[in-house]
Amino acid sequence: MPPSSQYELVIEQLERLAKHGYQKLGLPTPLEDSFEKATAGQRAMRLWIEGLIAIALFNAFVIIDYFIRGGTAWFALEVRLCLITPIALIVNASMRWNPNKIYRETVIAVVSCGIGLTHLYLESNKSAASSAYAQVGLIVAVIFANVVMRLQFPYALVSSIVLMTGDFYFVYQDRFLQPPDKLLGIALAICAITMTVIANYSVNREERFAYLIRLRSDLQSRELSASNARLQRISNVDSLTGLANRHAYEMEFRRLWREAAAAKTPLSAIVIDIDHFKMVNDTRGHLYGDRVLVRVASLLVQGLRGKDDFAARFGGEEFVVLLPQATQEGAMIVAERIRKLVEVAGSPAMHESGDLPPLSTVSCGVASTWPADASNREDLIDAADRALYEAKRTGRNRVCLGEITAPSKKRPASHGWSGRHRAHTDSSTRVKVQ
Known part of the structure; x- marks a missing residue:
């Protein structure tokens, strides 16, 4: 269940209105305001349409009544057609502008009375x-x-009391009705008013109940969507470093490749490996190794150009960066900035006293291409991976550039990240040491 206070308030009000007997119709202020906001437009339009129908029927009845009486009710005709009808039309027309609740309910109640x-x-x-x-x-x-x-029920109740009071007065003053007739007339009016007030209460309660049901469903849907989004984020994030994981990297790589191919813009990749990481783990322990990974990941993010650049932890001490719309020169600048940040920042501090640990450094392999289709997507990573191996072979803590010189056949998906572990000669890739 969604934990929000609004959801809990909705459930509380649903349970209250679902109880037997007559419950207070007014909702707590936040819910009442949202109910009014959600229903005001539709209600005003309904009042306008039904008001037009009622005014038309009222005038038709007035004219028929005038002719049935043989033209003797001229004053009643003037009052109804020249006074009541114009006022009712003005009030009814004002509903088109979706007035606020107080005006809307008050003028309808006044006209009815x-x-x-x-x-x-x-x-x-x-x-x-x-x-x-x-x-x-x-x-x-x-x-x-x-x-x-x-x-709305409070306005309906007040209108009913006003009309009932007026009926008491006119029946009491009527000299043509005998006491039994007066009693019968008052009894009929009381019964009619009581039944319509009960019906009005039921309609108002059902309207609010239905709105709360819809609101509860909306809140549940929003909470479910938010939970799914959180789960999606969790499933795409490396729990240790906070960078994207391999699954997220593969999806983002496909997306960036498609966009670069469609826009005919370059796409660059940087493959990064922490130097001597196995030795750090063996001599300082895995907990310290985890701190090194976190430090390098944070520095890697600082070295990116902006929000469009993408960084992921591929596994172990390996990272990959994808740079949309970046040429070889731009990618080399980013890679060198990352390398320098790690070199300057050094290793995380040690808790125990003794000799300082060796500084952590990284080696980087860079490659860049202009995507055309999916046939050479893996070649981009292969080129960067081979450049990374060259950087590590020639001394570590440096950046090397690998160039894709000719299109190659598409490799099986299982070989997408294994370039560093294959033979190091490939006609499709030329490695330059920087």
Whole structure:
């Protein structure tokens, strides 16, 4: 499981909302903010579309109602078409600009309450039939606010209380309704409002629950990707020196070769070997030998040109450096810089007293080519490897250059790093001692 505090918070809220009964819908501030950010755009667009449909139905009903009554409800028609409808259209249009949560929920709640209270004002206290019609209109307004527009629960609750209070007032003042009729009307309104508030709560909880499920999956996916990346890095890194290992070297070599061939740029290689390393291990111990390896690896990295250069530990005391877009001259400069850094820095300090250990030095073999295809990729390393052997044969602590003078046949993959251990004459490679 991902150890992040955000993940733990998501799990905690999922468990809380999954419990039976009514739980607080509001999430902790970070989660509530991210929920709003993730859902605001889609919600505003939905409110705009559903608002247009509701306004169209409202006006159609107003006009039909006017003609059914034989043109006697002129004032109600004016209020609804000339006051309520323009306000509703302005509010609905503002949803296109994805307003913030407070504005969005408040204006929808205000318009919903305005429609419901205006309907009560226009229809109550006119006749028994009109008063009953007023109750129906109130219930429709509550359903619109709580179920269709799905106001956030606190706003839905406040709107329902306002509409219920208005209904109490108008029913109490209505002189055409008898007490039993008033009681029945109030009971119907209470039932309708209670059911829509419960439905609104359930919808709000499901929205948050679904968002938390998606967020949990996203966090798990990101953590899994990060873990895979860490494992990939670990699998490509030499644990002692921190340089790339042989597997990473082979992949990077193929990639750099392809890119150099495509771009028609040179690619150079430096093969590096620590001088007298076996003697250091035999006389000073393997732990001290490990410290020498770490020292040389760090100095090797310091000698590179920049982030595009690639260094790897091939195994034992051997290292390899790949230099994209580097000519022979540039590669020789890098190799000489590495050799000099190791020579000047010397060996790691010894803990015990006594004679100082001999200074650590390195020998370097350099080769450069212009890649054309995969047929001579291994020849580049063979040339550098043979130059390294020449450097060690002629005294160590020096840099030699090996040149590929003619294309050769592609060698088997098993011979890719064994040039130093084969016979030292090859028509494809010419070694120069620097």
